Amino acid sequence: MIKYHVCKDQTISSIRVSGHANYKKHGEDIVCAAVSTATILSANLLERMGFKGDYTVSVEEGFFDLKVIQSNPNLEYVLINLEETLKELELQYPKYIKHQKEG
Template identity: 70%
Template sequence: MIKYHVRKDQAITEVKVSGHANYAKHGEDIVCAAVSTATILTYNALERMGFKDNLNVSVSDGFFHLEVLKPNEFLGYLLDNLEDTLHQLELQYPKYIKYQKEG
């Protein structure tokens, strides 16, 4: 199962995504592909728009962690969109992706 967590302090300050959906075998897992696409697309957009210095990012197999170092309104819009996308995927595939409360 994929678990995700979003930390907010007025705006999103951190996003963590970890795990594997196990919806289908490797290479055919549409849930994992959707989550990977959403996270990497968001990070690539932020990087290309010049926000790389505002972020601390770690990506590895089955893990994505993004921490906002310097909040910015536009950066916040993109992260809000990522949160909305992950939530919609959770609604569609509740057995394979879940919001995880911190603690």
């Protein structure tokens, strides 16, 4: 199962995604592919928008961790979009992706 956690007060300070959906076998797993695409697209967009020093990102097999150093409205919009995408995927595939709440 993929688990994701979004940490925020007034703005998003971090997004962590980990695990594998196991929806289908490797190479055919549309849930993993969708999550991977959303996370990498978001990180790449932030870099292309010139926010490289405003966040850190770690990407490994089955793991994505983005931490905000300095927020701004445009960076926040990208992260809100990522959060909403993960929520939509969770609604469509509730057995394979879950929001991990604090505590």
